[in-house]
Amino acid sequence: MAMTALDASELCRLLGRWTTGRATLTEDLVAALVELIDAGLVPAGALLPPQRGLATALRVSRGTVTAAYEALEARGHLATNRGSGSRVRSARSQLNGRPSGRLFSFTSAPVDIVDLSTGSLPASPVAADVLGRPLAGELTAYLATDGYFPAGLPVLRQAIADQYTRDGLPTRPQQILVTSGAQQATWLAVTSLAGSGDLVLMEEPTYRGALEAIRATDARVEGLPLSGGGLDVGQVRRALNRKPQTLYCQTAIHNPTGRSMTDAARGELAAVVNDAGLVTIEDTCSADLTLSGPAVARTLAGLVDPELLVTIGSASKLFWGGVRIGWIRASEPWIHGLVELRKAVDLASSVVDQLLAVELIGRTDVARAQRRAMLTDALAATEAELTAAFPDWRWHPIDGGSGLWVDTGQDAVALAEHGKRVGVRLAAGPGFSTYAGQRTFLRLPVWHEPTMLRAGLTALIP
Known part of the structure; x- marks a missing residue:
């Protein structure tokens, strides 16, 4: 390596x-x-x-x-x-790989730290209700089994497929692989497609968890700029000359920018992907967190040849990250291969978490409405606090998601280092960049209680 x-x-x-x-x-x-x-x-x-x-x-x-x-x-x-x-x-060194530090930093936060580095949301009211009820009846039927279901519990695969179908994308349970969170889904998808020296195209900036997963394969990463809220399709077309192995993108709700690709641009991207036969990993984990319009944002599914599209989903954003359930939607041959790859590192996801996910997914409509209401109110409060504390900072209006991509106009890495010394944790732009760029940007969560957010922002003022 x-x-x-x-x-x-x-x-x-x-x-x-x-x-x-x-x-x-x-x-x-x-x-x-x-x-x-x-x-x-x-x-x-x-x-x-x-x-x-x-x-x-x-x-x-x-x-x-x-x-x-x-x-x-x-x-x-x-x-x-x-x-x-x-x-x-x-x-x-005891480990051999590229460092991340993303989740490592989450777990070591002292109690006196104002953590503005993560957009991960607290449990939704739906999750609090479901998790507060016993699972004894549902679990009993599985106690006589060995508990290992590498592709996922059939009942959960069916529930996920049914939700896709209700959302307008007909799906069979055989097209679903249940994973232990979306990060595992991303790792499986990337590992199945890219290896040492392969070229992977990504957006610039991009979701840092995916960037870490791709770098771990020792693949070459090329970041393509965003234009008008989504991936610059012309740049994708030109990059085809460099023979990429795969494309990773988020056309629904992009993390970290919170913006969506236009329908026209998404259609153009789908045409490029189909014409080139470019296998594409689409991360749709934030697609449920829309602030207006349809309850779930549009994606490449239905536009791209199913044999070329691997879709990643998650229960974390809509319900709670503590329920470690993600999934992959792909063609049946893809799912078969991914199950075999998954068994080499993780035999199966927790049966308990999967049964909870069945209950949660059955209440998707309610959870979407709850998240939209919560994020709409929180966004308005966050923008007001940011404008009051740092009137020179700038950001684009977002279409959804749990964070703002803020241009501070200064060295955000130095600002994050200053934050450490005054008890505020920040996520600077280079962590979301394929080339350690985006140096003036911060990714700031929108969901914090205004008093806590105000305290953190005030502490940052020189």
């Missing part, structure tokens, strides 16, 4: 709130880097950022970073060669 070169913004995100106030900045930085290396989140062979760039991103002197690198080398964590930089020594 190719060596990983860490961008300064990526390492800043992995470090989290690294200053303690109990030691020197150099000692704190060394301790934080050792923790990442020993945990394998900075893998063997990873090339650390240049000292000057990391110092700028961390808002410390270059001497602090230089001293930290020297201390790490003295302890055997780094190997430094003049002219080629500092790499993590293989003997120090």
Whole structure:
């Protein structure tokens, strides 16, 4: 696998709130880097950022970073060669892969942190109601089995297929694979299509979870710009000359921008995909979170040859991330192959979670209405707070989703580092970029209670 070169913004995100106030900045930085290396989140062979760039991103002197690198080398964590930089020594790392830090950072948030780094929503009222009732009756029938259903419980595959059909896309349960969350669905889809050296096309910016999954395959990633709220179809057409293996996109509700592709542009994209025979992974996890118009946003399904389209869905956005259920909709031959791939890493999803998902999906219409009402009110409050705290920040109106893609007009990586020191966690643009760009952008959630949001934004004001 190719060596990983860490961008300064990526390492800043992995470090989290690294200053303690109990030691020197150099000692704190060394301790934080050792923790990442020993945990394998900075893998063997990873090339650390240049000292000057990391110092700028961390808002410390270059001497602090230089001293930290020297201390790490003295302890055997780094190997430094003049002219080629500092790499993590293989003997120090327990894992081999590209670091993410996305969910790692979620789980380590201190209680005094205002976390504005994630758009993940709290449980919907429908989820609270369903999860509050016992499952004993529904579960009894499965207790005599071994509990392993690699493709998913038949009753859940049927429920998901029925919902697609109600939404205007006729679907058979055999076209559904139930996964342990949408991230696993993304990993399965990507891994089945792309390998080392293959070219994968993505939007720029893009969903960072998908970017992590694709990078883990050691595929080459090319980000294509957005235009008018969706993927620039002309750029896709021109990229075909570079022989891409697959396209990953979100034409319904895009994460992180919250915008939708127009129907006309979506039709043009479908025509390009069909003509080129380009297998496409469409992430529709936010499609239920529309703010106006149809309850569920339109997608490529029904426009693209079914043999060329792998659709990813999730119960997390509409109901709750604590119910770890996602799915893939694809042609039956695709599903058969994906089931075999899935069995190599995860025999099956939890029966309990799947039974809960059956109940939840049966109340999709109610949940959609609840999410729309909640997000509409929350968006208005969030925009008012942002305008009051930072009148120079800019963003496009969104069509749906749980976040705003905000142009701060300044170095968002440095702003995120400042946030760590005042108790505010932020998600800077480079984490959503295929090339560590988008450096002035933040992805801000819209659902936080206004008082908490105001406190976090106020703390960021210089």
